[in-house]
Amino acid sequence: MRILLVDDEKELVSTLAERLQLRGIEADWVTQPEKALKLTEEKQYDIAVLDIKMPKIGGLQLKKILQKKWPNMKFIFLTGHGSEDDYRAGSAEAGAQFYLVKPVKIESLIEKMKTVLNSNT
Numbered sequence: 001m002r003i004l005l006v007d008d009e010k011e012l013v014s015t016l017a018e019r020l021q022l023r024g025i026e027a028d029w030v031t032q033p034e035k036a037l038k039l040t041e042e043k044q045y046d047i048a049v050l051d052i053k054m055p056k057i058g059g060l061q062l063k064k065i066l067q068k069k070w071p072n073m074k075f076i077f078l079t080g081h082g083s084e085d086d087y088r089a090g091s092a093e094a095g096a097q098f099y100l101v102k103p104v105k106i107e108s109l110i111e112k113m114k115t116v117l118n119s120n121t
Helices: 010-022 033-042 059-069 084-094 106-117
Strands: 002-006 026-030 047-051 074-079 099-101
Touching: 002 010, 002 033, 010 026, 010 106, 026 033, 033 059, 047 059, 047 106, 059 074, 074 106, 099 106
Parallel strands: 002 026, 002 047, 047 074, 074 099
Antiparallel strands: none
């Protein structure tokens, strides 16, 4: 399983990647959506874990761009805001089962990754 983590909170995203790697999951991370687009030119990912609110390109917009290039890529959304609007936007776009509120427990993230990989959406 190869994971791409995209979040503008460097400490959070680097820690998540490190914790996934300790569990044997290949995880790359970036803090800017533009860098995520460049990485996907070099590697193919099974899942992209995207922060919904980021400067310039948000997670929902990034998903649409990535999905055109990689139709088989799966997505999980994260938000630190946890507002009703964010929840509705994320769950409407990806389904509530593929949406997590920060702080994210690594076990919950791994469980969601397994669920999203086994889904047909």
